[in-house]
Each structure stands twice: as C-alpha cells, then as structure tokens.
Amino acid sequence: MTEINLSVGLAVIAYGLTQILVGAIILLKAKKKDRTQRGQFPVTQIVFNVVYSLTIGISMIIVQYNAVYIGVFMFAVKVLVVSLLSEWRAFYSSKKLNLEDFLTFVKAAPPLISIEVDCFHYIEVSNEKESKFVETRYIRMTNWQDNTQISNAFGSDPLIFFELDQKVDLLGESSRLLKMSYNQAVSENQHRDRHCKATQEMVVDGLKSEYFVQQGRLPCWMTPIMFWLSQFLGFDVLFACLLRAKMQNTSLTVRKLANLEPMNADFVTVKPMYVTDLKQYVK
Numbered sequence: 650m651t652e653i654n655l656s657v658g659l660a661v662i663a664y665g666l667t668q669i670l671v672g673a674i675i676l677l678k679a680k681k682k683d684r685t686q687r688g689q690f691p692v693t694q695i696v697f698n699v700v701y702s703l704t705i706g707i708s709m710i711i712v713q714y715n716a717v718y719i720g721v722f723m724f725a726v727k728v729l730v731v732s733l734l735s736e737w738r739a740f741y742s743s744k745k746l747n748l749e750d751f752l753t754f755v756k757a758a759p760p761l762i763s764i765e766v767d768c769f770h771y772i773e774v775s776n777e778k779e780s781k782f783v784e785t786r787y788i789r790m791t792n793w794q795d796n797t798q799i800s801n802a803f804g805s806d807p808l809i810f811f812e813l814d815q816k817v818d819l820l821g822e823s824s825r826l827l828k829m830s831y832n833q834a835v836s837e838n839q840h841r842d843r844h845c846k847a848t849q850e851m852v853v854d855g856l857k858s859e860y861f862v863q864q865g866r867l868p869c870w871m872t873p874i875m876f877w878l879s880q881f882l883g884f885d886v887l888f889a890c891l892l893r894a895k896m897q898n899t900s901l902t903v904r905k906l907a908n909l910e911p912m913n914a915d916f917v918t919v920k921p922m923y924v925t926d927l928k929q930y931v932k
Contacts, residue, residue, distance in 0.1 A: 665702025672890030
C-alpha cells in the first residue's frame, strides 16, 4: 500500500459519501418546514453510491485493481440504468405544463363512460381463454360538469408533483340508464360464444395519475444538462435531494358529474361531450 493509493482511496470514499450526507441534510431541513416533499430519500441511488464508492476506494487502498474495475462497472450501470429509469429523467423528458394550464386542462377534461363486451370460451385441452368477439361501447352523455375542488395554497416551490385520483358521479336516473345499457350490451352479444362478460368503466378522458407541473420559472440548475452532469459526475444523490427539497407533493381528486338523462334544466353547467387534447395546453 502506497501513500498515493491511500490518498486516492480515501478521496474516492469521501467524494461518494459527502454528497450523500449533504443531500440528506438539505432534504431533512426542507422536511422540517410545513410542506410536503416529493417522496422519500432516493434509497436506490444512495445504495449504488455507497457500494461503488467503497468498492473503488477500498480497492485502491489495498491495491486490488481488478476490484476497482468492478466498482467502475457498477458506476456505469448506475448511470445507464438507474438514471435512465429515474423519475427525474421522466420529468426532464416530458412536456412541461405550467400550473395555470394544468388546472385548466384538469377542469376541461370530460368524463368517459364505456362498456366493454367480451364473448369467449375456454379451450378444452389447455383451458386457456379464447375471445371470439370483443366490443367497446361508449355511452353518450347529455351533458356533464366539473366538480373538482382545487385549493389555491400551492406554496412557492418551483415544481409541484400532482398525484391524481378520479371519480365520476352520475346524476339522478343516470345510474339506472347505464345499467340498462349494460344489460343491453350483454343480451345483444351473449349468443356469440359460450360466455359473455361485460365490464363497465367510468374515467376522466386523457387523465394520467401523475403530473410534474411548473410554478413560475425553474431555477437555472433545474435543467436536463445539470441533471445528466450530476449523473456522470456522481452527484446524483445530491441533485435528487435538492430537487425533492424544492418540489411540493400534492394529491388531487378530479371529480366529474355526468348526466345520461334527457336534457335536465336542473343540471347547472351544460357541456357537450368531446375529447380533451393535452397538447393544446403545452407550451
């Protein structure tokens, strides 16, 4: 063991572990404030950083260069796999929505009610299901309205992560009318095969479960270039902690009220059925 090997080994270990410590301190301080942060500590990235930093550092100290190659290989795996699959890469590769446009999109997204009919039988030898006929029927609505309750208290964080839940309620006799459509779909197709099953679905059209939303201008360090630079320089844990410290996590239930009855004067907001295109809200 030489002094150079010892110095290099300790430097590698310190390089890998110090950024984890600094990132953890930043995130813990942010969590003490009265706001919800995006997720927990980046555990997978922390484990990768600790393992390859110790592998490379200790291997340098004991002069086992083959083990150094293993550590370098682990670092490459981290960059190529962990980084490519990380949520931050998904954010930077996605189209950006600002808060105002996102809320407009949520309110404008219409409910979509469908019934899927599946006529099938089971193969005697393998007992596998084989569908002979599949049909999706979209239920036409008279009108609908948005009942989503949106809070204006989004704080001052430049990024907001929305986790969306959705619920479609039916007005008055609409449930009975939908049940009639369901029974009709089954009765009209049950002759097609031995078994006939119908599945009813009520969703908000075009709505995903997760969205990254900008609130104002992003800081200069929140860029794809800085993201990838942090990955290749081994500062990915620090970068992830900084992002999570500047990102609010918000849950939102998107509620729609759908009417299948003939025109109802008591239905306050009348909107036609149409397909929502998110692209019109993307800058």
